[in-house]
Amino acid sequence: MNFRFVVNPEVCTGCRTCELACAFAHPHDSKPGKSRIYPIDGGFKELWVPVTCLQCDDAACVKSCLVDALKRNPVTGAIELNREMCVMCMACVAACPFGCALLDPGQDAVVKCDLCGGDPVCAHFCPTKALSYVPIKKKDRIAG
Amino acid sequence: MIKLTINGKLVQADEGDMLLTVIRREGIDVPSQCHHQAVEPSGACRLCMVEITRQEWDGWSKFVTSCLYPVEDGLIVTTHSAKVIQLRKTIIDLYLARHPNSTEIMRLASEYGITRTTYETVVDGDDCIMCGLCTRICAHMGFSAISTVGRGHDKEIAPPLKEAPTDCTGCLSCANNCPTNFIEFTRDSNSLTIWGRTFETLACSQCGKATITREFAEHLSKTRDIPIAYFEVCDDCHRKETAKTMGRVVNWTREVQA
Numbered sequence: 001m002n003f004r005f006v007v008n009p010e011v012c013t014g015c016r017t018c019e020l021a022c023a024f025a026h027p028h029d030s031k032p033g034k035s036r037i038y039p040i041d042g043g044f045k046e047l048w049v050p051v052t053c054l055q056c057d058d059a060a061c062v063k064s065c066l067v068d069a070l071k072r073n074p075v076t077g078a079i080e081l082n083r084e085m086c087v088m089c090m091a092c093v094a095a096c097p098f099g100c101a102l103l104d105p106g107q108d109a110v111v112k113c114d115l116c117g118g119d120p121v122c123a124h125f126c127p128t129k130a131l132s133y134v135p136i137k138k139k140d141r142i143a144g
Numbered sequence: 145m146i147k148l149t150i151n152g153k154l155v156q157a158d159e160g161d162m163l164l165t166v167i168r169r170e171g172i173d174v175p176s177q178c179h180h181q182a183v184e185p186s187g188a189c190r191l192c193m194v195e196i197t198r199q200e201w202d203g204w205s206k207f208v209t210s211c212l213y214p215v216e217d218g219l220i221v222t223t224h225s226a227k228v229i230q231l232r233k234t235i236i237d238l239y240l241a242r243h244p245n246s247t248e249i250m251r252l253a254s255e256y257g258i259t260r261t262t263y264e265t266v267v268d269g270d271d272c273i274m275c276g277l278c279t280r281i282c283a284h285m286g287f288s289a290i291s292t293v294g295r296g297h298d299k300e301i302a303p304p305l306k307e308a309p310t311d312c313t314g315c316l317s318c319a320n321n322c323p324t325n326f327i328e329f330t331r332d333s334n335s336l337t338i339w340g341r342t343f344e345t346l347a348c349s350q351c352g353k354a355t356i357t358r359e360f361a362e363h364l365s366k367t368r369d370i371p372i373a374y375f376e377v378c379d380d381c382h383r384k385e386t387a388k389t390m391g392r393v394v395n396w397t398r399e400v401q402a
């Protein structure tokens with residue numbers, strides 16, 4: 001894990017470009033999929049918070065999955081959902097305390113942020129750099 | 145690393161991979177009803193049959209259920225030879241006779257150009273093809289609430305003694321993965337009924353939306369060490385809460401900097 005996904009709500013304008021980028025980056029049947037990132041009203045004037053998966057260390061979604069369909073990708077650090085393994089029990093959707101495991105009704109599947117396999121598309125498109133994917137400084141790196 | 149040939153193409157696979165998995169990975173469409181990656185294969189539906197041979201078999205070949213057959217070095221696999229298609233058609237034909245009202249079987253039949261069965265149709269045949277995927281998934285999740293009961297023609301999937309199953313959590317994984325959509329359940333605003341048992345669904349404390357049953361949430365909380373409070377707010381409201389919490393922090397730094 002050499003990169004970290006950084007969210008900086010201070011500069012988010014709530015333009016929802018990330019939401020659109022995510023939906024287009026995760027298509028199914030050549031239609032856009034469900035976005036896994038949502039800029040939401042932060043409760044103060046001109047304050048938006050892009051809410052997406054934090055790839056928690058001790059993740060509730062991973063713990064809740066009784067069939068081990070959710071596993072961390074050791075390269076990207078993202079917790080990835082294996083659709084072939086998923087039995088659609090909704091445990092992870094119900095368990096995530098940030099609401100970032102989602103049901104995509106369009107394709108009848110559970111989805112979550114996968115950091116686009118190591119190059120999050122939303123970060124590329126965010127016009128104010130409220131989202132970025134930055135290298136982790138050596139000294140901050142967790143062993144390995 | 146194992147090297148084998150599928151439809152004339154040399155492919156690589158890992159030791160222990162099942163043929164069907166590798167075939168699918170190659171983007172080849174072989175039908176299957178009883179297969180799911182989450183559970184061990186069982187070879188019940190016979191639809192995933194393919195033809196295999198080897199150089200040294202001198203033209204001799206055989207049919208195997210690909211979901212149950214581990215890859216081997218030098219294997220030559222054909223998924224759509226005339227003989228395999230004929231065999232698959234016969235199997236589908238039999239399914240169509242036994243389950244004449246199943247839309248999934250009808251879909252499969254039409255895919256193989258079968259419009260009517262050549263066998264005698266079973267009157268009031270139901271849609272359960274007895275593949276046992278539901279029982280395998282339920283057992284794998286640790287519940288084993290349902291199993292095959294009865295014998296011969298009376299065989300069916302049911303909870304023990306055909307009573308409302310005590311081990312069921314109402315997770316719906318059986319119904320959600322039944323290939324023929326045979327397992328029925330009903331849902332209303334605050335409850336869900338499956339296998340003759342009614343469960344309370346856990347409503348979001350903010351908006352009332354329910355995702356899973358209280359029984360399932362409590363089971364996960366207990367066995368997986370997840371605070372029950374996590375389950376008491378739905379995903380939509382959790383995202384809103386997250387934004388509000390982070391919003392307060394951001395606003396505070398704003399004020400400090402101002």
Ligand code: SF4
Pocket residue numbers: 064065066067068069070081085086087088089090091092093110
């Ligand atoms: S919905 Fe799928 S990924 Fe989520 S806990 Fe259930 S089986 Fe695992």
Ligand code: SF4
Pocket residue numbers: 281282283287288289290311312313314315316317318319338339
């Ligand atoms: S709903 Fe009940 S019977 Fe079906 S898989 Fe879940 S626990 Fe098993």
Ligand code: FES
Pocket residue numbers: 175176177178179186187188189190191192193209210211212
């Ligand atoms: S998928 Fe192989 S026998 Fe059913």
